[in-house]
Amino acid sequence: MFLRAGRAALSPLVRSLQPSPVAAMSTGTFVVSQPLNYRGGARVEPADASGTEKAFEPATGRVIATFTSAFKYGVKLHGALPNLLEGCRIIRDREDEIAAVECINNGKSIFEARLDIDTSWQCLEYYAGLAASMAGEHIQLPGGSFGYTRREPLGVCVGIGAWNYPFQIASWKSAPALACGNAMVFKPSPFTPVSALLLAEIYTEAGVPPGLFNVVQGGAATGQFLCQHHDVAKVSFTGSVPTGMKIMEMSAKGIKPVTLELGGKSPLIIFSDCDMNNAVKGALMANFLTQGQVCCNGTRVFVQKEILDKFTEEVVKQTQRIKIGDPLLEDTRMGPLINRPHLERVLGFVKVAKDGAHCGPSYSGGFILMFAANCRDDMTCVKEEIFGPVMSILSFDTEAEVLERANDTTFGLAAGVFTRDIQRAHRVVAELQAGTCFINNYNVSPVELPFGGYKKSGFGRENGRVTIEYYSQLKTVCVEMGDVESAF
Ligand SMILES: NC(=O)c1ccc[n+]([C@@H]2O[C@H](COP(=O)([O-])OP(=O)(O)OC[C@H]3O[C@@H](n4cnc5c(N)ncnc54)[C@H](O)[C@@H]3O)[C@@H](O)[C@H]2O)c1
Numbered sequence: 218m219f220l221r222a223g224r225a226a227l228s229p230l231v232r233s234l235q236p237s238p239v240a241a242m243s244t245g246t247f248v249v250s251q252p253l254n255y256r257g258g259a260r261v262e263p264a265d266a267s268g269t270e271k272a273f274e275p276a277t278g279r280v281i282a283t284f285t286s287a288f289k290y291g292v293k294l295h296g297a298l299p300n301l302l303e304g305c306r307i308i309r310d311r312e313d314e315i316a317a318v319e320c321i322n323n324g325k326s327i328f329e330a331r332l333d334i335d336t337s338w339q340c341l342e343y344y345a346g347l348a349a350s351m352a353g354e355h356i357q358l359p360g361g362s363f364g365y366t367r368r369e370p371l372g373v374c375v376g377i378g379a380w381n382y383p384f385q386i387a388s389w390k391s392a393p394a395l396a397c398g399n400a401m402v403f404k405p406s407p408f409t410p411v412s413a414l415l416l417a418e419i420y421t422e423a424g425v426p427p428g429l430f431n432v433v434q435g436g437a438a439t440g441q442f443l444c445q446h447h448d449v450a451k452v453s454f455t456g457s458v459p460t461g462m463k464i465m466e467m468s469a470k471g472i473k474p475v476t477l478e479l480g481g482k483s484p485l486i487i488f489s490d491c492d493m494n495n496a497v498k499g500a501l502m503a504n505f506l507t508q509g510q511v512c513c514n515g516t517r518v519f520v521q522k523e524i525l526d527k528f529t530e531e532v533v534k535q536t537q538r539i540k541i542g543d544p545l546l547e548d549t550r551m552g553p554l555i556n557r558p559h560l561e562r563v564l565g566f567v568k569v570a571k572d573g574a575h576c577g578p579s580y581s582g583g584f585i586l587m588f589a590a591n592c593r594d595d596m597t598c599v600k601e602e603i604f605g606p607v608m609s610i611l612s613f614d615t616e617a618e619v620l621e622r623a624n625d626t627t628f629g630l631a632a633g634v635f636t637r638d639i640q641r642a643h644r645v646v647a648e649l650q651a652g653t654c655f656i657n658n659y660n661v662s663p664v665e666l667p668f669g670g671y672k673k674s675g676f677g678r679e680n681g682r683v684t685i686e687y688y689s690q691l692k693t694v695c696v697e698m699g700d701v702e703s704a705f
């Protein structure tokens with residue numbers, strides 16, 4: 218199916234794993250038999266099951282879990298702040314196991330999966346620290362009266378995730394939600410239902426009260442049910458623009474705040490005065506993590522004409538060296554795409570691109586890797602989000618010209634610039650219409666920095682101090698120290 222024929226050898230990592238929730242973990246052997254819904258602090262087989270779905274291992278096409286879609290959830294608000302630091306410690310202890318599960322269910326390399334788990338525990342650690350410093354303001358008023366503000370939880374928050382960063386998305390949504398005193402019901406993508414359960418069990422082991430973090434499995438119908446539920450106070454969504462529009466519509470009917478982390482077609486601008494070595498590495502980072510299935514990827518690579526040939530030559534050379542194959546092997550850096558329909562969709566873009574651009578290299582059989590040089594702005598591969606390992610290279614002459622072209626999109630998630638000219642770097646990012654900009658790097662995600670989009674890429678932020686504002690509400694208290702001056 219999605220892997221070259223034959224069973225891969227057990228990687229040393231996998232051999233060392235204990236068979237805890239899964240029978241064994243190597244390519245072609247992993248199976249989950251436990252329930253994948255989580256309520257009241259335990260895995261449950263829901264009584265309200267609306268049907269079963271299957272989850273697959275992208276590398277082999279095998280079924281790894283059959284699970285029930287559900288609607289009900291069992292939330293309890295406790296008012297006590299959960300011990301996120303203990304959760305962080307357990308994730309670090311179990312990093313190899315969680316990364317293996319993520320790698321098997323998503324297809325990303327084990328090397329990358331570990332990095333995702335790192336930014337997950339870092340997120341818990343960060344919000345554990347912030348929780349203690351959450352505070353309002355004290356405001357003095359005439360006559361000794363005063364006011365103060367308090368940050369209060371919203372209540373039950375729903376998190377809906379995409380399949381490209383299953384554990385990380387669940388962590389980036391739940392850590393700030395719980396730190397602010399909310400409960401969360403998390404619905405993973407039905408393509409990657411497995412790892413959110415590990416997070417749920419870790420929270421329970423860390424002492425998070427039962428019912429504070431729940432996992433409900435299902436697709437669009439379950440997502441809609443959660444968004445429309447009158448007990449739900451907020452929805453944080455990561456996924457596509459069309460689904461984001463529906464989520465916003467549903468939330469508008471209940472006047473519920475939403476965070477939308479949606480798609481992108483981000484520009485990466487390489488000026489001729491860049492450090493070429495770093496710019497090439499940056500372009501690969503901007504395009505090929507998680508098989509290119511990353512929302513903020515810098516897929517429109519604008520290269521200044523003077524260095525276009527040299528840059529393209531280097532990108533091709535380094536792209537050809539990327540080790541593609543069994544994602545569980547230690548030296549693999551690129552695994553299979555999420556599933557066959559997605560592979561075919563991406564190959565459709567590649568086929569069209571080949572008519573207009575100079576393309577290469579590409580591989581078939583579940584694994585592909587592409588660049589398209591000499592692209593034009595009006596090409597489909599340059600305009601639409603492909604969500605696969607396809608980099609489009611475009612050339613430009615001047616700063617003003619590239620800025621206009623870079624901003625000529627309805628998306629606005631991310632952007633990057635490589636230059637040694639510090640004034641130019643800041644001038645250019647100030648003009649770029651994107652919520653997350655990188656100077657002389659790309660796709661690094663320190664949890665201290667807010668992440669999110671402009672324009673149709675969404676609004677609200679994840680990570681950073683500001684996210685507290687998206688998971689809490691501000692109460693103002695006005696305190697009179699004198700007598701009431703009545704108007705009547
Ligand atoms: N900006 C970001 O941070 C970010 C991160 C990851 C992925 N993405 C985007 O997500 C897309 C790929 O992910 P995907 O295919 O899982 O997206 P998707 O929109 O198809 O699905 C995302 C989630 O929404 C659920 N869903 C689908 N229809 C729904 C509905 N009507 N109501 C409620 N929930 C519904 C799905 O079951 C899934 O859990 C790409 O466009 C990518 O750019 C964005």
Ligand SMILES: O=CCc1c[nH]c2ccc(O)cc12
Nearest residue numbers: 382386389455478511512513
């Ligand atoms: O794929 C896009 C960016 C991204 C990477 N990890 C996460 C986690 C949570 C998100 O909402 C987005 C992302």
